[in-house]
Structures are given as C-alpha cells and as structure tokens.
Amino acid sequence: MTTGIPESCCTLDIAGQDQARLVEMFKAIGNPHRFEVMKFLVTHPGCITGDIVALLPLAQSTVSQHLKVLRQAGWIEGEVEGPATSYCLHEENIAWFSAKVGEIF
Amino acid sequence: MTTGIPESCCTLDIAGQDQARLVEMFKAIGNPHRFEVMKFLVTHPGCITGDIVALLPLAQSTVSQHLKVLRQAGWIEGEVEGPATSYCLHEENIAWFSAKVGEIF
DNA sequence: CAATTTCATCGTATTTTTACGATAAAGGAA
DNA sequence: TTCCTTTATCGTAAAAATACGATGAAATTG
Structure with a gap:
C-alpha cells in the first residue's frame, strides 16, 4: 500500500535539534562575505x-x-596563538553538515 | 609536486554566478519558518x-x-489555479543544489 | 451581477543584521 | 618596563529582514 504522495526530490527527514543546528549553519553560510571566508580557509588553514x-x-x-x-x-x-587567533575549518561539523545534507536532499 | 596545503574536508570549489546562486539558496533556507515550509511541501506537493x-x-x-x-x-x-496558488518544490533547482553541495562539501 | 474566497502587494512597525570607529586586553619585542 | 601588534568587544548607525493589518485583484459561487 502506498501513501498516495508522489516521490519527491528530497526527504527533508530531519527535526528538532538537528534541524535547528542545520538551519543555523545554512543561515551562517548564506552570506557572501562569510562564504568567501570559508573558501579562503580551505586553502589557508591556520x-x-x-x-x-x-x-x-x-x-x-x-x-x-x-x-x-x-x-x-x-x-x-x-x-x-600569542596575540593572534588562527582559524581553521571545523572538519567534524562540516562532515556532519555534508552528511545531513546528503541524507535529506 | 604538491601545494604544501594539507588536504581539507571540502573544496568549496565554486565561484561567480554559481556561488552567488548557492549562497542565496543557503540564505533562503536558513530560516526556521521557511525550512518548515520546505518540509511540508515534501509531503504536501501542490x-x-x-x-x-x-x-x-x-x-x-x-x-x-x-x-x-x-x-x-x-x-x-x-x-x-483559479483564485488560489498551488506550490511545489522546484525539483530541478533542488537537484542542482544537492549536486553542488555534494561537489564542494 | 453581487458576494465570497484566495492571496499577493502595500504601507509600516519592530527586530535583526551588518557595518564602522573606538577601546581594551593580551602577548611579544625593544 | 614601555612600545607595538593583534584582535575581540562595545557602542552605535544604517540597512535588511521579519511581521502585521489593510487593500485590491482575480476567480469562483450563488
């Protein structure tokens, strides 16, 4: 027996804390300057x-x-690090993001 | 010959129009109410x-x-549709989004 | 035609985001 | 210690996002 709902291009099967966390990540990276920072950190870690x-x-x-x-x-x-602060991508969280997006889209 | 840059968890290999389009999609979905709408449309297309x-x-x-x-x-x-407006997910664009995110993250 | 339903848009108020200069804290150099 | 460098935070101004009620357009109903 089927649900009568046609298949979709995505499930968006997420809720609660996970959803809130993902939406916040979307929001943060949904800014041109901040996206540029992320790109820069790929090639300039630390x-x-x-x-x-x-x-x-x-x-x-x-x-x-x-x-x-x-x-x-x-x-x-x-x-x-001394008077400065060095930045890196948060690899673990990015992996989580990537996995979640892969699951629901 | 290597670049000396350690491997990263993502490439973020995107630029120009594609990048602008992707960032705008991130921004739009980076809102709790709008994310809920997207979830609803998965199960209530049209x-x-x-x-x-x-x-x-x-x-x-x-x-x-x-x-x-x-x-x-x-x-x-x-x-x-008459006096109403029916909404669906834009499957083509969502597929584009999913592919791009998969490529760069 | 008149009344109703549906919804996008307009005008506007409130909140949030974005941006800047000034300041202060903390570490390193002289 | 005294400077200098570096950067986070504070206060604030401007811009953008979010929210609401009111209005009007478009289609259907009676």
Missing part, C-alpha cells in the same frame, strides 16, 4: 584574523563579527 | 497558500512573503 581582514573589503571589527558567526554556527574554530 | 498559512504561526501576508523568498531563491514554484 591563517590569522588579519589575513581574513586583508581578504575582505570590510573593517577589522566587522570581520571579527563574521568570524564569530561562523564559529558559533560550527563552521570554523579559532585558536589563540 | 498544496495552496492557505494550507501553509495554517501550518505556520504567522499572518497570511507574512507567509506570502516567505513563499516569495523561497520562490525567488529557486526552492519552490507556484502555479496560479
């Missing part, structure tokens, strides 16, 4: 805030804010 | 605006606005 400030046409404080959004959403992680 | 209004704790005009955002980002398509 770079410091100043490198990212140089990349973007934005003030240092604004970049710092964008980095905070990416960090809180789980896309990146920052490590204090 | 439903009308009023069905979605009934789903969300929002005014009709607000829901209409969210539907517009999803439509403009390419997530859904609406078809006027």
Whole structure:
C-alpha cells in the first residue's frame, strides 16, 4: 500500500535539534562575505584574523563579527596563538553538515 | 609536486554566478519558518497558500512573503489555479543544489 | 451581477543584521 | 618596563529582514 504522495526530490527527514543546528549553519553560510571566508580557509588553514581582514573589503571589527558567526554556527574554530587567533575549518561539523545534507536532499 | 596545503574536508570549489546562486539558496533556507515550509511541501506537493498559512504561526501576508523568498531563491514554484496558488518544490533547482553541495562539501 | 474566497502587494512597525570607529586586553619585542 | 601588534568587544548607525493589518485583484459561487 502506498501513501498516495508522489516521490519527491528530497526527504527533508530531519527535526528538532538537528534541524535547528542545520538551519543555523545554512543561515551562517548564506552570506557572501562569510562564504568567501570559508573558501579562503580551505586553502589557508591556520591563517590569522588579519589575513581574513586583508581578504575582505570590510573593517577589522566587522570581520571579527563574521568570524564569530561562523564559529558559533560550527563552521570554523579559532585558536589563540600569542596575540593572534588562527582559524581553521571545523572538519567534524562540516562532515556532519555534508552528511545531513546528503541524507535529506 | 604538491601545494604544501594539507588536504581539507571540502573544496568549496565554486565561484561567480554559481556561488552567488548557492549562497542565496543557503540564505533562503536558513530560516526556521521557511525550512518548515520546505518540509511540508515534501509531503504536501501542490498544496495552496492557505494550507501553509495554517501550518505556520504567522499572518497570511507574512507567509506570502516567505513563499516569495523561497520562490525567488529557486526552492519552490507556484502555479496560479483559479483564485488560489498551488506550490511545489522546484525539483530541478533542488537537484542542482544537492549536486553542488555534494561537489564542494 | 453581487458576494465570497484566495492571496499577493502595500504601507509600516519592530527586530535583526551588518557595518564602522573606538577601546581594551593580551602577548611579544625593544 | 614601555612600545607595538593583534584582535575581540562595545557602542552605535544604517540597512535588511521579519511581521502585521489593510487593500485590491482575480476567480469562483450563488
């Protein structure tokens, strides 16, 4: 017996905490500047805030804010190294994101 | 010869129009209400605006606005049917999204 | 035709996001 | 210690997103 619902291109079979976490990741990466930061980190892992400030046409404080959004959403992680902070992609969370998107889309 | 850059969990190998389009899709789906609409459409393809209004704790005009955002980002398509509008997932665009995310993450 | 249903759009208020300059904290260099 | 570098945070202004009620257009109903 079938449901009568035609097959869909995706299931979107997700809910609760997982859904909220995924939506927050979507929101964080759904900004052109922040997406650029992510791209940059692929080829410049461990770079410091100043490198990212140089990349973007934005003030240092604004970049710092964008980095905070990416960090809180789980896309990146920052490590204090002396007076600087070095950033890397958060590989574990990105893998989670990739897997979830693969499951539901 | 290698680049000296350690392997990454993703390539994010995308640019230009494709990147802009993808970021806009991320942004549109990065909202809890809009994500719920997408989930609903999986199981209720062809439903009308009023069905979605009934789903969300929002005014009709607000829901209409969210539907517009999803439509403009390419997530859904609406078809006027008499006085109503019926909505479906935009399968082609969703397939594009899924493929792109799969490529770069 | 008149009344009703459905929904997109308009005008507007509120909230959130984005952006900047200034400041302060923390570490390294002189 | 005294500077200098680096960067997060604070305060605030501007822009964008979100939300609502009211209105009007379009199609169906009576």
